[in-house]
Amino acid sequence: MVAETTTLQELLGERLIKTVEKHAGTYFCVAPDDLLETLEVLRDKHDYKFFSECVGADYSTWTHERDLSGRFEVVYNLLSLSTGNRVFVKTSVSDGESIPSAIPVFQGAEYPEKEIGDMYGIIFTGNELKPGERFMLPDDWVGFPLRKEYPLGGEDVLFDLGTKGPAVEDKSIPHAGESFEGKTGTEEVSGR
């Protein structure tokens, strides 16, 4: 991992925010603008040719120490088939900010990035969902389900006189605590 760290330090200098060793491998924390450069140099110079996946996470309710400060984190997981090492490139954005899509470096980034966009509302420039288009969810779905403030929802509990329904605090969130039964027909679920 030393060689990779040196290369990235030479390439990014101050912009390499942090290098952390964790259970699964080394994490390189970079700003969204440096992401493509980092992925490219790892692919070309250090043989991290296998794009394993990328995964998003919402840290809005996190109380412990963190590597990065933005609300959302996206982790790109790369594997070198020659050494068997795994590196993770981590970047973070706040709500409404965008990350350049990694498709120019790894074609396989299309699906997982779209999924993250669908679940968290993170915008990947160059891999955006069209207006009114969802990837995993039905096209008329409102909101981003994997965000921490989005309620789990669930089915209505019968005979409880409204006291034992699903734990929902904020009624302003679309679909909060709703039972979806019978709502796909004539009733309008969203504003569309």
Place this chain on the structure above:
Amino acid sequence: MNHQTFMPSTETIFERIGENTMIVNMGPQHPSTHGVLRVITELDGETIVQCKCVIGYLHTGMEKEAEYQQYLKCVPMTDRMDYLNANGNNLAHALAVEQLLGCEIPKRAQYIRVILAELSRIASHLVWLGTHALDMGAMTPFFYTFQQRELILDIFEMVSGVRMMPSWIVPGGLRGDVPAEFEPRLREFLKSFDNEMDTLESLINENPIWKERTYDVGILSAADALSLGCSGPILRASGVNWDLRKDKPYSSYEDFNFSVPIGRTGDVYDRYLVRMVELRESAKIIEQAIDGLPEGDFCTADRKISPPPKPEIDFSMESLIHHFKLYTEGFRPPVGEAYAAVEGSKGELGFYIVSDGTNRPYRWHERPSSFMNLKSLEILAKGRMIADLIAIIGSIDIVLGEIDR
């Protein structure tokens, strides 16, 4: 009911379409899509100009659900992702949680895990073979493969009581030891399995119709496979020698001798051959594991992670407390991130788990192998005939439960 509100329109899905082409929608209820995959194709005559997959019809929000569940209660959800390779999913999840906990698993448990995971791989490959052959118009292999799969499911039922979703591999070891009749039943299955494989290969290998449909169809280059994140038999069929069991051994795979099949051209026929060899290799691993099955515990001795033996609860207050605490509160892994991957039947199957020190995962994510493999379909089908699309979908071996989660 207005379909437009929840189904992407077939007309607007492509950025541009040709003048004399036709848009044809396939699925989500098409029998050869192996579930609810929807493929929208643009056809010029019978040639596919471009195609696009529409997924999400089985989306159940398991990753959200898991954030509200204790670690032990996440296990049954892993089975239901790739339901054909349930033990492989259990294993990947268990390894990721154990990575967070930093606990050691007894050798016996590791060997039984290997046996169960390899049995799952065989069962999964057999379903693939049967349905793939059915898509291509060969009815007979289906009966042979499902007969063999039935025997494997019977073994799972004997061990765990459940046929398809055993949930037997849990963080900390196994839910219980295997019964006494496990070994003879397994040996009985292995004895006939090689002959069954011979029968299947004699039915398909040199079949002229099969070869016509699969030779040089859907060729995936090694560079494309890596960049797309394709793994498993697809990657190996493209000539890349990479198998996590061999190159990054987990759960004692380093103890077993087996070979990793590699394809030459990366077409549909190569993917078929690679899986056929893998079936035999898996049987070899199981044989070695059952021969060398060590005595010992089936779960870790740490009572904070694994429950105490039931009889102990009757006379030990300490055990009773441990039992009670484990099933009401669960365990609390230290703060951290973990990623553990296993070689599933469809490719690299990993779990990415973030722990915030509580008894529930902060973020729980599966790296779905067929989700990453599916992207190759759009590239492979380009310029091929529509009949080839069926062959290619079959050869990618997708499970929609895992893609949509």
